[in-house]
Amino acid sequence: MVQKYQSxxxxxxxxxxxVMAAYERRFPTCHLIPMFVDSDVISEETSEDRSFHKIERRCKLDVDAPRLLKRIAGVDYVYFIQKNSLNHRERTLHIESHNETFSNRVIIHELCCYSVHPENEEWTCFEQSASLDIKSFFGFESTVEKIAMKQYASSIKKGKEIIEYYLRELEEEGITYVPRWSPSPPESVNEIQVCKEGSSPTGSLNDALVASPDDKLDADYIKRYLGDLTPLQESCLIRLRRWLQETHKGKIPKDEHILRFLRARDFNIDKAREILCQSLTWRKQHQVDYLLDTWSSPQVLHDYYTGGWHHHDKDGRPLYILRLGHMDTKxxxxxxGEESLLRHVLSINEEGLRRCEENTKVFGRPISCWTCLVDLEGLNMRHLWRPGVKALLRIIEVVEANYPETLGRLLILRAPRVFPVLWTLVSPFIDENTRKxxxxxxGNDYQGPGGLVDYIDKEIIPDFLGGxxxxxxxxxxxxxxxxYRTAEELENDEIRLWTETIYQSASIFKGAPHELLIEIIDASSVITWDFDVCKGDVIFNIYHSKRAPQPPRKDPLATHGITSPAGNNVQLIDKSWLLGQDYSMVESPLxxxxxxxxxxxxxxxxxxxxxxxxxFHSMPACATTNLPRVDDVLATLQVSSHxxxxxxxxxxxxxxxFRCDVVEDLRFGFPQKKE
Incomplete structure (x- = not known):
């Protein structure tokens, strides 16, 4: 598997x-990087007007690896080839490097770029990406991968510190300004013009943080709003965010939201992407993004639901208090009904996310989760009413799936004897990381040292807890x-709650597409669509016909001996129709x-x-040039059957x-999806 990194x-x-003057001081060696032993210039060339400079170096590294591994590999040092392309005119430096040692066993490829900040030309941006692919290494592939990633993460962390060290060194030498390249250079092109502190032609710089373009993340922004992440964790966030930008255009969740799902899966991108996509589909289907604006709690919740927000804990996290022992769950x-209670709990979670954002601004540090205080005084066997427990388990299931890593701490106070029974019922449905x-x-154990005062300021402890x-x-x-409402009334309400969505669902089977008929009276009307592929791969087409299709066939798969698909699969195009004669394709398949x-x-x-x-879209037989393994074939058959x-x-x-020019623009807007 190829390991990737994106800064x-x-x-x-x-x-x-x-910054370029500081960067050049790293060569031929750098005492700040002990593993960087030396470097030799292989080739160098400069354009006639000196606007472009290209240099290739061979770098010698002393990798911190076990002595036994070095002896088995038969090397003491690792060599890398680095190619630098400095464009003074465009003010960019592109760096490309790859390993020369063991290049037939290990492939390391790195790309770096220094460029001018898009919103402040007196600032400099740096980006970095890399990939590691270990083909074979004497049976030590896993060990080598861990060593390589550890070394790389360490060097990334030091990278900015090294540049800043040399910038301070230049400043101590009185060098605070280097002139830009111009077609008419001074007598000595390489001469650094010295400007004493305070006399820089550019004047003072604004220290305020300027945001990066929308499709990129700034390291200072990450630290300020998301927290201290390791370089590899930053890379996971950026790569997952970029994937979402390419596949979910216009619907990118907030960075804090993406980060929660990564943390919930220990920064495994594939696992985090899977649960995040499922959650995004769920949010979209049930319009959860608009819940705080559209959901109005019934009066019975205002009167009898014993929960509410109450200031914040000592870490600045929003504090939610739930007096569960006083709640009449039955x-x-x-x-x-169960669904109304669930909708109310979801609104609490959405409010919690909003309060976390507000507290992040108020306290000047990242706050991504909240604290919940549950008072169990009064809890008894009445609370173990079976439908009530069922509703609680359903709520836990939905919250765990869609709001991971939002609970920072759960304080359970005055737990009675019946609590272990309830805990036995609900704990298997709670994620292990959450249980921790x-x-x-x-009883009253919460009142002493190690109790409530360790987490909540004394002055905001509620009165019913002795505050x-x-x-x-x-x-x-x-x-x-x-x-109380009748079973029929509750059922009707539950159906209404979860069908109040503008989206429809459809199933697609092999040989049984889903088709939607739209009648157009006036030419130049605009058909718009918005769909999510929840499962499997599909091909999307648009056809036109002068005559209306016949009503959907009742059993479209009967001729194949296959059970008919579910009722949300509709087929309109009759098999007797001929493409190009009875109907025509108006857009390329997507x-x-x-x-x-x-x-x-x-x-x-x-x-x-x-x-x-x-x-239904199935992988063509010629999609790969290698002979498939038996496991791959079985996996393909399994997927194809779904x-x-x-x-x-x-x-x-x-x-x-629409105006005519807008309509003409839309004619070319069919696949508004990034590949």
Whole structure:
């Protein structure tokens, strides 16, 4: 497996030319990098106007590896080839390096770039990417990979410190300004013009953080808003973010949100991407992004739901208090239903995310999670009512899947004897990392050292826990039976809650595409679509027909001896129709992979019937030049046997709503998806 690394944008608040002067001081060797023993110039060339300088070096490294491994490999030093291309005119330095030693066993490729900051020409940006591919190494592949990644992470961390060290060294020598290249250079082109401190032609620099372009992350931004991440963790965040930008255009979650899913899977990109995509689809289907604006809690929740936000803990995390022992779970379930309770808990989580963002700004440090205090005074066997426990487990399941790493600490106070029974029921559904954040206190143990005062300031401890701060969390009580609803009423409400979405779902089977009919009266109308590929790979097509298709066939797969697909699969194009005669393709087919989000539009040229089609996509037999392994074949057959699933929304916009030039632009906007 190829290991990849991508750095955030690191900013030096110094002009490009001064940074280049500092960079050159790293050669031929650098005492700040003990493993960098020496370097020799292999070739060097400069353009006539001296605007372009290219140099190739052979670098000698003393890698910190076990002596036994060095003896087996038969080398004491590792050599790298580094090619630097400095463009004074464009103010860029591109660096490319690869290993010369063991190049037939290990392939290390690194790309670096120094460039001018896009929003402040007196600042310099640095970016770095690398890949490591170990083909074979005497049976020590895993060891070599760990050594290489450790060494690389260490050198990345030192990189910025080294440049800043030489910048300070230049400043101590009185060099604070290096002139830019110009077509008419001074008498000595390589001469560094010295400007004493305070006399720089550029004047003083603004120390305020200037954000990087939207598609990149600044290292200072990461530290300020996301926390201290290792270089490899930064790389995982940037790579997953970039993948989302390429496949979910216009729908990128916040960086804090992406980081939570990475942390939940120990920064395994593939695993984090899988659960994040599932969550994004879930949020989109149920319009969770708009929950705080659209959800209005029923009055019974205001009166009897014993939870609410209360200041913050000592770490600045928002504090949520839940008096579970005073809550009539049976009454709330009977009055509201399971889905309404779930919707309310989701609104609490969304509010928690918003409060974390606010506290990050207030306290000037990253705050990505909150603290929950659960008071169990009054908990008894009544709370173990089976439908109530079922609702609780469902809520835990949904929250665990879609809000990972949002709980910083859970303080459980005044746990009664019945608590172990409840804990036995719910703990298997709670993630192991989340369980480690639980602190449980029985009786009044929370009042002494190591108790509540270690986590919450004394002045904000609620009055019902012996503090002096008034807490506005409802005291709860029994929900009047007059508010109970019938099973039929609850079922209708639950259906309404989770079907209030503009998106529809459809299943696609091999040989059974899903098709959607749109009738167009006026030419130059605009058909727009937005769909997510939830499972499998599909091909998206748009067809036009002058005549309306017949109603959907009841059993489209009967001739193949296969059970008919689910009811959310509709087929309109009759098998007797001929492409080019009965109907025509109006756009090129678009292949969409699992997890992708696709938006696009089509300006209709003719009135009639347009058919949007999603069909099953299987890997062609010639997709690979190597002979497949048995496991790969079995895996392919297994995937091919599964159905695909899409979630889509379409809308037709009338031609009168657009100017001609806009319509013409839209004609070329079919696949608004980055490959």
């Amino acid at each position: 955030p944008v690191r900013v030096y608040k110094h002009p490009f030319e001064l 009454g709330l379930v009977r009055a509201l 954040k639980f602190l449980i206190y029985a 002096e701060c008034m807490c506005e969390v409802p005291e709860g009580g029994l929900v009047p039976k007059s508010l 292949t969409c992979k699992e997890g992708e989000s696709v938006q696009g539009s089509h300006v209709t040229r003719w009135p009639g019937f347009y058919i949007l089609q999603w069909r 159905k695909c699933k899409v979630m889509y929304y379409t809308e037709v916009l009338g031609s009168e709503d």
